[in-house]
Amino acid sequence: MESWPPGASGPTEAGRRLRGLRGADLAASASLLSGAGAEAGCSAPAVAAVLPAGGSGERMGVPTPKQFCPILERPLISYTLQALERVSWIKDIVVAVTGENMEAMKCIIQRYQHKGISLVESGVTRHRSIFNGLKALAEDQPNCRLSKPEVVIIHDAVRPFVEEDVLLKVVTAAKEHGAAGAIRPLVSTVISPSVDGCLDHSLERARHRASEMPQAFLFDVIYEAYQQCSDYDLEFGTECLHLALKYCHIKAKLIEGSPDLWKVTYKRDLYAAESIIKERISQQICVVMDTKEDEEHVGHRLEEMLKNELNHVKVTSGRDLQQIILEQCYNFVCVNVMTSDFEETQKLLNMLEESNLSILYPVVVISVQFLDYESVPFGQKMENLMQIREFAKEVKKRNILLYGLLVYYPQDEQKLQESLRQGATIIAALIKERNSGLIGQLLVA
Secondary structure, eight states: OEEOOOOOOSOOSTTOOOOOOOHHHHHHHHHHHTTTTGGGTOOOOOEEEEEEOOOOOGGGTSSSOGGGOEETTEEHHHHHHHHHHTOTTEEEEEEEEOGGGHHHHHHHHHHTTOOSEEEEEOOSSHHHHHHHHHHHHOTTSTTOOSOOOSEEEEOOTTOTTOOHHHHHHHHHHHHHHSEEEEEEEOSSOOEEEOTTSSEEEEOOGGGOEEEEEEEEEEHHHHHHHHHHOOHHHHHHOOOHHHHHHHHHOOOOEEEEOOGGGOOOOSHHHHHHHHHHHHHHTTSEEEEEESSOTTOOOHHHHHHHHHHHHOTTSEEEEGGGHHHHHHTTOOEEEEEEOSSSTTHHHHHHHHHHHHHTGGGTSOEEEEEEEEEOTTTSOHHHHHHHHTTHHHHHHHHHTTTEEEEEEEEEOSOOHHHHHHHHHHHHHHHHHHHHHOOGGGTTOEEEO
16 A cells, blocks of 8 residues: 555444534534544544545546546546545545556656545455455554544545535534435436336436435444445445445435536536636636836726626735735736836746646736837837747746737727727636637737
């Protein structure tokens, strides 16, 4: 088993009346799980997670296993690991991968700086992979580097949008009931065909639910279930909650999950996941300008136009760039006013490179130039501006997407307003699409 340093047989009595976590209850439970409640005499359960990631992705229809398919040039499984790493009270994450993908998984962990990840070799089926992950957490295994948790989460490597609230709900319910899992309403009616291919019967959709991930278990419950599990169940079974019921007589608590628990299964799902990720990292734009706050310049008018046209996006001024970078803003509009060419843009690029902000997501930088063709010869200005191509090639290596936007100035008021509005539209499109094929291009508003 490879590992990296980490950044009871029945249900317990803790929290016997679970009515669904809301508001302060959710925060209090999260605080307890993270250890903050220990001073008050509360016992915070140790929580670990197991991710089976040994599938071949046959339904995806691509040669690469789906968990390693790239989204914005980053493997899908890395997004799932990030979602779990953000939860401070999950102490260990065990990933089960095939032997042939072990080195690739190590590279992913190193490149995207994942912490607290341990790798084990997967089995030939999903249940065997999960069992191998549980063995890595059990204290009775030789050379074990991990401590046995009280509660273990089982999640899919290809469900990247899991949030802390649903993880907290299934863990809290598992601590009370022994097992818990997320469910969702059925989208389609389930029917049972006869041997001759005709309808035998159908299920009443309102009475049934789709089993989703994540699921959580008292570790001793699910480990005992897998130890007793028949070869048939290990080979053909897919439902962990059923194993807890069948072998340990534990009835799992079912928790209503959110719509974003869906699983990336088909090729079209990759495009849907990419769209969701792009939307999430496009909600804030930082405008960096080398003018004083009280100066009247067209650059400030562009900032106001962005605020008016993109009312669903938070537009902030980059007066405290270090803080904005720490808050993980992935979109920057650099307005070059007082300095010539790309001097201000270059300062911003240097800060972004030093911050390592672009390790997980591509950072968009749009360098805005106002072309005063009355004072600077057009040919000379354009020759200088074409340097953006070389800048863009260089910073692309560090996952920074640099684009150029040219606004003619001065113009009469009506034309200027139209140019600024078009500029805001171009900026919004570049940020939303994050098209690497357009880096280094100088677009005209």
